Amino acid sequence: RILYTVINNDLKYVRCMNMSELRFMTAGESHGSCLTAILEGLPAGLKLDLDAINKDLARRQQGYGRGGRMKIEKDKVNVLSGVRFNETIGGPITLQVVNRDFQNWGERMAAFGEPAGEKVTAARPGHADFTGIRKYDRKDVRDILERSSARETTMRVAVGAVCKEFLKALGITVVSQVTCIGGVAIDPARVDRAKLGTDISDLNCYDAEAEAKMKAKIKEARKAGDTLGGIFEITVRGLPAGLGSHIQWDRRLDGKLAGALMSIQAIKGVEIGAGFDCAILPGSQIHDEMFLDAAGKVYRKTNRAGGLEGGMTNGEELVVKAAMKPIPTLMQPLHSVDIESHEEVLACKERSDTCAVSAASVVGEAMTAFVMAQAICDKFGSDAMVDLQAALAAYKARIGKEW
Numbered sequence: 397r398i399l400y401t402v403i404n405n406d407l408k409y410v411r412c413m414n415m416s417e418l419r420f421m422t423a424g425e426s427h428g429s430c431l432t433a434i435l436e437g438l439p440a441g442l443k444l445d446l447d448a449i450n451k452d453l454a455r456r457q458q459g460y461g462r463g464g465r466m467k468i469e470k471d472k473v474n475v476l477s478g479v480r481f482n483e484t485i486g487g488p489i490t491l492q493v494v495n496r497d498f499q500n501w502g503e504r505m506a507a508f509g510e511p512a513g514e515k516v517t518a519a520r521p522g523h524a525d526f527t528g529i530r531k532y533d534r535k536d537v538r539d540i541l542e543r544s545s546a547r548e549t550t551m552r553v554a555v556g557a558v559c560k561e562f563l564k565a566l567g568i569t570v571v572s573q574v575t576c577i578g579g580v581a582i583d584p585a586r587v588d589r590a591k592l593g594t595d596i597s598d599l600n601c602y603d604a605e606a607e608a609k610m611k612a613k614i615k616e617a618r619k620a621g622d623t624l625g626g627i628f629e630i631t632v633r634g635l636p637a638g639l640g641s642h643i644q645w646d647r648r649l650d651g652k653l654a655g656a657l658m659s660i661q662a663i664k665g666v667e668i669g670a671g672f673d674c675a676i677l678p679g680s681q682i683h684d685e686m687f688l689d690a691a692g693k694v695y696r697k698t699n700r701a702g703g704l705e706g707g708m709t710n711g712e713e714l715v716v717k718a719a720m721k722p723i724p725t726l727m728q729p730l731h732s733v734d735i736e737s738h739e740e741v742l743a744c745k746e747r748s749d750t751c752a753v754s755a756a757s758v759v760g761e762a763m764t765a766f767v768m769a770q771a772i773c774d775k776f777g778s779d780a781m782v783d784l785q786a787a788l789a790a791y792k793a794r795i796g797k798e799w
């Protein structure tokens with residue numbers, strides 16, 4: 397990641413900013429033996445709290461509208477590398493969650509031996525099934541659905557929880573709320589934003605009146621064998637101004653954030669700040685005017701930019717929303733095709749959720765936390781926590797001096 401260059405006969409180096417040092421990868425099938433993630437690039441010397449990771453895993457499992465699987469799993473993380481005596485040591489952090497349901501799937505998910513169990517051949521519209529079997533030349537839709545399943549987000553949440561601990565050590569918090577389910581929206585005026593992150597609700601919704609209607613809507617959908625999508629919002633507080641960059645397209649933080657959120661299963665739209673309203677309202681009602689307080693410090697009365705201007709954090713709260721489509725596994729299945737018989741059939745029915753928007757909001761926190769942690773490591777270096785904290789403090793002191 398270091399680029400060497402010769403300047404005036406002297407060997408100098410510059411850090412290559414486009415190749416982030418913080419990265420992660422997940423592995424595992426939905427009904428396989430376990431799920432794994434490797435997170436590499438966090439500084440050494442970060443104190444980790446195992447309970448904080450497990451708490452987020454449990455939050456992801458919650459939510460009115462979840463299916464039978466969540467009654468089987470009690471997701472708990474095993475930390476297999478990169479941490480000693482509660483602290484990161486700089487090496488890749490391996491995280492593992494065992495699938496309890498594997499006890500019921502061992503034969504059908506065996507790595508070797510003869511195939512067992514019925515093949516899945518009726519593709520579900522809206523899922524990876526149909527394109528997946530053709531692209532990867534598979535004859536059983538299970539070969540596709542096992543990996544495309546949102547069960548994979550368990551590991552994103554584990555990774556995100558570690559990133560949240562890292563951010564917390566730097567005074568940065570990531571919280572979320574569900575703002576809409578199946579067309580039932582919150583009234584932002586009824587939401588006490590100071591309470592976000594306090595987990596007071598089944599649906600991660602902070603407008604009790606809207607939440608009751610959302611639950612009724614989910615109940616109705618379940619009865620009808622249907623599914624529901626919705627919208628969640630992520631807020632990040634305490635970010636320094638200047639993460640990301642206007643200099644190059646792939647360093648713009650809004651692009652990275654949108655990409656990370658769009659990579660979550662079933663997410664079809666992302667809005668930063670006022671988002672699509674920016675296309676409707678005139679500039680005078682969109683841009684966040686700047687004012688000076690008594691001490692000569694800049695402040696804003698609005699945050700329609702959602703904390704990002706020119707691809708960089710601007711020091712305001714970062715606010716981003718994501719829209720989730722309804723889960724494609726319907727108990728009243730949709731019209732589809734059978735990949736074996738080439739006939740028109742009804743799509744397969746896998747046990748699934750009626751609505752998983754509150755779970756997705758926890759995954760959204762995780763992906764946002766990862767992108768913010770990555771931006772911080774990019775800017776301040778990521779070998780040792782003390783060096784990173786010193787660099788961040790020096791930077792904050794510099795940019796805070798005048799304004």
Ligand code: EPS
Pocket residue numbers: 426463464465466497544545546547548549550723724725746747748749752755
């Ligand atoms: C999920 C586990 C899955 C589903 C859901 C999310 O478990 P199972 O397939 O055994 O019921 O509940 O997966 C999907 C919605 C999907 O489309 O694959 C989880 O752990 O979040």
